[in-house]
Amino acid sequence: MSLSDVDVERARYQLAREEYNRRMAAIQSKPSFLGWLGRVGLEVIVAKIVAWLWGAIKAAFGLAAAV
Amino acid sequence: MALFKSRPNRDRGDDPEEDPAATLSAEDIEKVKSAFRVDFGANPPRIGVIGISGTGKSSVINRMFRTNLLVSHTRAGTKGFLATPMSVRILKGPAKDEPINLVVVDAPGLGEDVRKDPGYLDQYNQHLPPCDVILWLTAARNRAVSLDQQYLARLKPFHDRIIFGVSQVDLVHPMDWNTRINLPSVAMEENITDIIADRTQKFADVIGRRPELIPLSASHGYNLEALFNAMISSAPQTRRFVFDLLKNFSYTDFIPAELRGMAR
Numbered sequence: 001m002s003l004s005d006v007d008v009e010r011a012r013y014q015l016a017r018e019e020y021n022r023r024m025a026a027i028q029s030k031p032s033f034l035g036w037l038g039r040v041g042l043e044v045i046v047a048k049i050v051a052w053l054w055g056a057i058k059a060a061f062g063l064a065a066a067v
Numbered sequence: 068m069a070l071f072k073s074r075p076n077r078d079r080g081d082d083p084e085e086d087p088a089a090t091l092s093a094e095d096i097e098k099v100k101s102a103f104r105v106d107f108g109a110n111p112p113r114i115g116v117i118g119i120s121g122t123g124k125s126s127v128i129n130r131m132f133r134t135n136l137l138v139s140h141t142r143a144g145t146k147g148f149l150a151t152p153m154s155v156r157i158l159k160g161p162a163k164d165e166p167i168n169l170v171v172v173d174a175p176g177l178g179e180d181v182r183k184d185p186g187y188l189d190q191y192n193q194h195l196p197p198c199d200v201i202l203w204l205t206a207a208r209n210r211a212v213s214l215d216q217q218y219l220a221r222l223k224p225f226h227d228r229i230i231f232g233v234s235q236v237d238l239v240h241p242m243d244w245n246t247r248i249n250l251p252s253v254a255m256e257e258n259i260t261d262i263i264a265d266r267t268q269k270f271a272d273v274i275g276r277r278p279e280l281i282p283l284s285a286s287h288g289y290n291l292e293a294l295f296n297a298m299i300s301s302a303p304q305t306r307r308f309v310f311d312l313l314k315n316f317s318y319t320d321f322i323p324a325e326l327r328g329m330a331r
Contacts, residue, residue: 003247003325011248011326018318021292025299025311033160033308040102044095 091161099161111152111168112309114298115198117191117222118174119214122204123234126285128171131295133315136173148190149173157312169313172198188221195222199302200310201229202294207236207262207282212269219273226274230281230297233259233266237284249287249322288321 003011091099116124125136134153152168172194174187195201205215219226236251236259237244243252251259259282271277281297283290295314299307319327 006253007245007248008329010245010250010253011322012329014248014250015318015322015326015329018290018292021296022318025292025296025314028296028299029308029311032305033311035305036106036308037099037161040099041095043102044098 096161100165103157103162103165103167107167107309111170112306112313113150113170113172113198113200114310115172115195115201116174116204117195117201118204119206119209119218122206122209123285124202124204125173127202127204127232127234127283127291127294128173130285130288131291131316132169132171132313134169134171136171148187148194150194155313155315158315160312162312167309167313188218191222192224195225198228199306200298201225201301202232202298203229204232204234205266206238207233207259208238212266216269216273219270226276228301229274229278230294230301231266231270231278232294233263233280233282235284235286236262236282236289237287244287247323248326250289288316288318291316291321292318 114128116128118124128134129136132153132155134155136151136153150170150172152170154166155169157163157165157167174191174194203215203219205212219229222229236255239251239255239258239262241252241254243255244250245252250256263280263282267277267280270280279297281290281294283294285291295310299310302310
């Protein structure tokens with residue numbers, strides 16, 4: 001396959017344009033992904049705190065009953 | 068809790084596509100996957116693909132997400148309004164390999180039969196509201212766009228969510244596609260530029276804004292990145308990332324091996 005100078009120039013231009021589009025799509029989708037991931041993390045943290053509090057309450061009542 | 072341990076930071080020079088899974092524990096990854104199943108199982112990502120019959124709507128979706136919607140080259144392939152759940156896999160991120168449904172609302176092509184159009188339009192109005200992205204395709208070789216204009220005018224509630232693709236640019240005169248670099252020839256490109264200018268004005272007259280029209284060829288994979296980028300931009304902000312995780316092509320898939328080195 002022999003490429004003319006024009007071919008090379010056009011291919012380079014198109015590749016740069018496609019790469020720009022790929023990066024733009026990735027950048028635009030990233031904040032919402034991190035936001036979603038953050039929400040999942042927050043839900044897990046809240047669930048852990050609730051579980052810990054529930055455990056503490058149960059322990060406290062268990063202790064109180066023993067005393 | 069490792070979910071917030073480290074995030075990619077573009078200011079720091081991190082790759083924006085760095086996989087966050089690298090910083091998560093196996094337990095956290097399982098939680099992310101579970102959240103994906105709940106969130107996107109109940110409300111899967113949904114793409115509406117609409118336009119006149121024969122513009123290659125199913126072909127574009129098949130190319131982007133490696134789905135297998137029926138394509139017919141002789142008759143209207145999509146007979147009814149099909150909200151088809153396609154089983155795809157998440158290709159990157161913490162939920163990599165998780166199966167998910169991508170719902171493609173593949174519309175019957177308008178203009179196929181005058182008796183069917185009123186019913187089709189009713190269906191458009193019924194099925195399009197829940198779509199995250201609406202892609203309107205028009206064929207580059209079709210100079211008569213009054214049908215597109217008429218139908219667009221009747222889909223006013225969706226105008227702000229529609230992105231426009233000009234398909235089948237490989238069939239533009241003089242049809243001498245440059246296979247060495249997988250691009251339209253210089254003569255074709257001049258004609259494509261003219262077509263885009265013409266259609267942009269004609270659609271702007273109907274929708275009241277100047278739309279961005281993306282010339283593309285599904286069969287050659289030409290400009291699919293640009294179309295995909297436009298899809299991401301038009302999706303609701305909170306749902307954009309799902310499409311990125313399902314994208315199943317790269318522009319480098321479509322260029323001759325000898326040119327791949329130029330891409331970097």
